[in-house]
Each structure stands twice: as C-alpha cells, then as structure tokens.
Amino acid sequence: MMPLSAAVVPTHLVHLAPVDLIIVVFYFVLVLSIGWYLKGRANTGEDFFMAGREMTAWVAGLSFLSANLGALELMGWAGSAYQYGILAAHWYWIGAIPAMLFLALVMMPFYYISKTHSVPGYLQLRFGEPSRALSAVSFAFMTVLMSGVNMFAMAKVMQIVLGWDINFSIWISSLTVAIYVTLGGLRSAIFNEVLQFFLIWAGALLIPILGLYEAGGWTNLKILIAHRASEQYVHLWAGLGSFSNNPMGINWVGIVFGLGAVISMGYWTTDFLVVQRILAAKDIRSAEMAPIIGAGFKMIVPIIVILPGLLGLAVLPEKLVPESLAAATGAHSYNDVLPLMLARYCGPGLLGLGVTALIAGFMSGMAGNVSAFTTVWTYDIYRPFINRKGSDHHYVNVGRWTTILGVLISVGTAYLVMQFASIMDYVQALFSFFIAPLFGTVVIGMLWKRATGPGGFFGLLCGTLCSIGMWTWVKLDPSALAYVALSPHAKGLAQDMFQALWSFITCVVVTVVVSLATKPMPDSQLSGLVYGLTEVPSIGDVPLYQKPLFWAGVVTVVFIALNIIFW
C-alpha cells in the first residue's frame, strides 16, 4: 500500500463543481438506501454473516475481486507503475491469477463442503482449537487495525486531492459503513462491493482511453516512455534476470516463488476478507466459478491502474517524485499520478464520478474488513471462548454490536496513526507476518492427511515467528536484506517476497516434522476436510461453457498470452 506523509500538504489537486458534489452525495444516499432495504434480510446468523449463502457466481466473483480493489490499491499501484513501469502488473497477473484459479479448483471444494463460516473455522475443524485461536485472534485484530490505517490514509488522500478536512472524511465514511453493514450484514457489504466495481470502471476507464488517444497509441506510448524513463519500463520479464537490471530491484525468483507461489496464494486463498465472499456462494459450482470470474476481471484491472501510471510517465509535463521528497518540497508524488490524470482529462461530472469511484473503493474496502472482523470475532472468538450457549439471535446481535465496535476501533486507530505516523508501517508489517505461513498451514491441511493438530499449530507459529524475526533483523540492520533476499542488489519490495518465501518454507518444514513425530489423526475425523478422504459433490450435468474447469482453461490461456505479449 502507498505510504503517505503528513509533513507537507500541497494545494489540493482537483476542484469539484456542483454537479460533481451531487454525484458524490448521490452515492452516499444510494449505499445507505441499499443498507436500509436489506435490513429485513439479515435476521439469522446465516443471513447476517454469510449473506444467506445464496449469492450467484457473478455477484460472489465481483465482490471477491472488489474487496481487494480499494482506492489505496488503485492509487498506490498506479503510482508504482509510474515508478517501476509495467513490472507493477505482476501483482495483477502472476501475483493473482494462479492463486485465484488454485482457490477455485483445489481449495474451494474443501471450504465449501466443510460449511465453515471462516478460514479460522476451517483450521479448527482440521487442526483443532489452538490453531483456530492463533489465526482468529491475529486476523481479527490485524484486520480492524488495517481498516483504521486505510481510513487515515484515505482521509489524507481526500485532504490532498480535494482539500477535505480529515475529521470530516473519517467520520462521514465510517458512519456510513457502520450503518449499512450493521443493517444488512454481509449481504449489504457484498451489494455495495458490486456497485463499487461498476463505479470504479465507469469512473476510471476514460483515463486510459483518452490517455492512449493523447499519446498516439500503445506503440507511441512505449517510445515516449523509453525516451523519458527507460525501455525496461515496458517489459514484464525481460529485465528480471538479475536484481540490478530492472527498476524494482528484484529478480524472477522473487516474483515467481515469493509473489506468485506464496504471497498471492496466501492472500487470495486464506485471507478471510476475500474468501468470505466466495463462502456466500449459493452452490458448489458458483463457489468454484466465482474466483474464476474474479480472475477474468483481475487480468484487465491493469487497464485502469497500471496504464494510467504509464501514461502519466509519458504525458504529464511535470516529473513526479518519491513521497519523502514530495513531503519536503511540496511537489507531487508518484501516488498522485491517478488523481493528476483524472484532473487532466475529466471535466465537471466525470470528475465527480472519478472521485466517487475512489470514495466507493475506500468504503467498500472498509466494509469488507469490518464484516470479516465481525464474523471471525463472533464465530471464532466469542462463541468458542466466551459464550458457547447463545441463541442464533444472540449471535446476530453480537455481530451487529461488533460491527459498530469494529468501526470505532478503526476510527481510534486512524486517530492514533494521525499522532504517530510510524504505527502505519508497523501495522502493515504485522498483517504480512501471518499471511504466508497461514497459506502453508491451510494447504498442507487440505492436501496431506498425515498433518496433525500439533503439526499445524507449531508450523503456523514458527512460520509467523520466522517472518517477524526477519523483519526485525532487517529493521535493526538494513544490510541484512542482502542475506534475506540472497543478493546485495535487492531493494525493499524484494524483502517482502523473500520474507514470505522463507516463512512459508519454515511453516511447511515444521508442520511436516512435528506431524511425523505425533500421532496421526483418524481418517473418520478428516472426512470432508482433506484431499483423498473427501467426496467432492458433482457440479451436475452442465454444458461445457458452464464448467469451472473450462473457464479456468480460458483464463489460463489469456494469462499466458498477456505475459508473452508484454514480455
């Protein structure tokens, strides 16, 4: 995510006309109306926490993608594209597509058949209470803290882009999210995520269209970028032979194994924020199709994120600078590229839609965090450890109050970050500690029946400690990055990739060793949870074009073609 400095606030980037403000206000009215309309459909636990498990593949798939398509991601990755070139697209292609297809075809059946409410819930079924407790507590608090960090960062963006007061942005957005999620539960969050998906495309697609027109097409754009930056900025793989041959300071091992095989797998298959949307699917075919639909759209998101960054590099008259330099000089930073491009092409009305898309991205991201927090807190912490005997109605009430509490903790975190900016870095780092080892634990649990409860717990614990240890080592001694990433030329992003890789390997090795040293679990206890002991229900006799495997094949072919085209 993009770093933001509070040191210097430049004059705001865009000025909204009355029609723009009407569009923004209309968005708030619409999302609150949706929450109000859905309030009567969130009376049972299944309704409130799982949206009744009746979402179609399209709704679940777009919501799954949208939960990740936050405004800060859009602006941050557009800024990364300006800074690093098309290499940033790896986070949308190899850093997402294989993991989404793996979730659809390999992992989803186990999540779905087990009828778990959450990823920690699956760990409880597979490895027992200690693994669930470790994963639930870490996920719940990191999610709600991340929500607060995002809230502050977005309020800061609104101040820089629009000149809005930070307090106004924090309270108006958090109150709106609290109202519509408390009223309608996960269904309300999902509906608004789908709405946000359309708003983002409607608000942002015009930038690449007009940008390519101004640049004179893709071929001319490449020439302009090569002239203003370097030819390496338009190659995905050609410069990844060594750390020093590309603007990101990373190599193909880090991208393929760190990003593609561990970080993205961890995020897209075990982060409950996104997986929760798929668990709300109405049947097994929809649950498998949803991530594939998400993958199809994920592949084209670079059109509205990466391409504007590249276009900014080619057509903006000014040179954008790193955040730290921008804070000191008042110049525009890399992260301002998307609002700058918006202001460049979008007049009254279109500007309002673009700003609404950013606000919608932020609010649905926050709603996603809060709804995931609410479910994990209620089902994986409150029910097993505080009150086992409550009625369904009681847990729904706990869910509603937890939603409000989650929003308030987020607001508190936002104000804490405002006072102590460095907290933002720590919270982001804390979140990353758990993702890679969690993937190791879940995937071994699904694919290897010999894995035992103690193996899963200690694997998860040691993987997490390994991640924390490496992060602390590099924090205390930055030269240690050369050892973590295996190269003296490695830069910051390489640390994330290799840290994830090592913590995943540690998790797997410890899980295997401890499992082999402990008593195996009986097969009867693993039915429905592990490959080889689970009867995956048939998706029915459907034509080829309705089969998940067929569409996964189509997505794979397009994915390979894109990587070759932009090699």
Place this chain on the structure above:
Amino acid sequence: MVSIWFFIGISLAVNGALILAAGIYELVHPPENPSVVLFNLHASVWWGALLLLAGLAYLFKFAPQRKT
C-alpha cells in the same frame, strides 16, 4: 427481492444523466479556457450517454416486476 443489478442500473443511469447534462451544458456554453486536455472530444457527452444507456438497459432488464 430487488436484484443487485437493478441498483447498478440506478447508479449508472443517474450518474450518466448528470454527466451527459454537464457535457451538453459545456457544449452549448464552452469555457474560454478549458481545464482539461482533449476538451474538443467532449468526453462528458458520449461517456455520459453511454453510462445512461447502460443504466437504462439494466433498469429495464432487472426491474423488480420482471422475471429474469
């Protein structure tokens, strides 16, 4: 239950209508110094019209009384 796609239709249609209206106003009363590049393409007009048409199509197809 009202379909999610109906709400999408409302959003696209209203935003499209507002953007189209703003675009037509600028077409009739062009500013002396346009604040955007490629003003001559009048993106607000055709993009607003496109959103409006898409929104109306969704509203028609997913109207609550229709069986889809």
